[in-house]
Amino acid sequence: MKQFWGFIYKEFLHVFRDKKTLLLLFGLPIIQILLFGFALTNEIKNAKVAIIDNARDIGSKQIISKIEASQQFSITRFISPKQIELAFKTGKIKMAIVFPQDFYEDLMHEKSGKIQLIMDASDPNTATTLANVASGIIQSYTTTLQENNQLPININLDTRMLYNPSLQGSTNFVPGVMALVLLLICVLMTSVSIVREKENGTLELLLVSPFNAVMIILAKAIPYLIISLFNLVIILLLSVYVLDMEIKGNLILLFTESTLLIITALSLGLLISNIAATQQVAMVVSLMGMLLPTMLLTGFMFPIENMPLPLQLISNLVPSKWYYIIIKNIMIKGLGIEAVWRETLILFGMTLFLLALSIKNFKTRLA
């Protein structure tokens, strides 16, 4: 155990002696979080919408068929308000449209009607866009009615934003940046630090020593785990105090899930270090292998629902996608483990698989 601490101490010395690494380690999260502070616009296609049609009259039917005909929405019908809530929480729907009783009757006699739009605003860009499209469709329906009846008719929209009522644009990308920063730093740092020992010949020295190979891996991983958790704290502090974000969920759960992703990343880094012969190769593989899938297939920059099916399937293999879903639910929606256990299990499985694979690889390389 004493040897183990000595090893960890040595790893920290490596980190703190190398000014460039230090800059990368602590500069990257700060820059990322501030850069992504700019809102990202998304195009929306086939957003899942629930309809609660309490009217069941000609008015509601006409509007529903108009919505159905539009490219942006795909309709799932729900009956009870309870089901609606569950659907929002599980992310099955992005929006719900509620028609009151006697919708068409009111429209004809009182010249005014009311429709309620409920949005999942944890993704504020999608929410606003959807609301705009929906109100546009309803507006065009009002215009046709007016032309047919030669009367001024008015439909009032009651729009409610769930989870993020003030539509803070910044909240949505924070979980994404967390995934990005944790993955990048851990994968990059582990792979480069192991390959550096390989290049310098010190790895051989460690391997002929009585120090166990698995312990070498662990001792290499722990400093980066600690640094990453520290980075996580920086990101969260910046989000809360600079970007005015509110963390709704349980912090312990948040950090536990993050630790899980960090372990995934460390395993990936180890795997890369097994195949890379030089530090440059390790760096390029880590950057390309982590940056692109995380940016493109995690869902925080480009909604996965809009992607072609093959890409949607591939995105399932990206660990950060699951992490992103988990963290979004915890941080923004304030949900607990009961809402994210399935994703957690998937991420856990991936981590175990990668860890086993990388340790096996590391050992067979010695034979």
Next chain:
Amino acid sequence: MNQKSVIQVKNLTKRFGTFTAVDNISFTVQKGEIFGFLGANGAGKTTAMRMLCGLSKPTEGSAIIAGFDIYQETEKIKRSIGYMSQKFSLYEDLSVNENIHFFGGIYGLSKKEIRERASLLIDKLGLKSASDKLVGSLPLGWKQKLAFSVAIFHNPKIVFLDEPTGGVDPITRRQFWDLIYEASDSGITVFVTTHYMDEATYCHRITMMVDGVIKALDTPSNLKEQYKAESIDEVFFELARNAKRKAD
């Protein structure tokens, strides 16, 4: 079984696919002996040495290192040997002291032991003024001496040196060998691979490897006599000129 032999190798073979890197080699090394392993690049010296250190599993054959079997007791072997690779290998971004403490630590020495031995070592190498300097800032000759001293810091029974003096001038090499003699005198067995022929003459006995096979094994003077050669260089040339493997 001879009590004094610390390395006993019998019919050791290593194949990578169809390529036989080390082909059925056998030899024994006595305690305190400086045993040289010579050969062109690609002759199989490093592969042979890696097997003896437990870095690589033999395909066939047996070996007893410091009294322990290389298949069953690798952990015990690791405690009884020191190793210095052909790449100069200490951490360049750590100071002399930090390197010594780190490597002393992974061999399980106590803090007190490390402190005592470290101050002796630093005095001996004349590195007192440089003990807090980063190893990367030291001249290559010093680094190699330090690397060797670190390799025998835990008092191993055997120290394996894989082309330890690559890239240094003959004078520095000679100084390095003074350290090797000192270790040998104190009872540490030295197993050294090299392709410098002047270095070969410093060894007590040398082995010449060609194409993975041991072609000759004797003291440098006996070999010269046997091949009626003026120098070890000539002996080596005589043996190696029929080599099929290309040097890499």
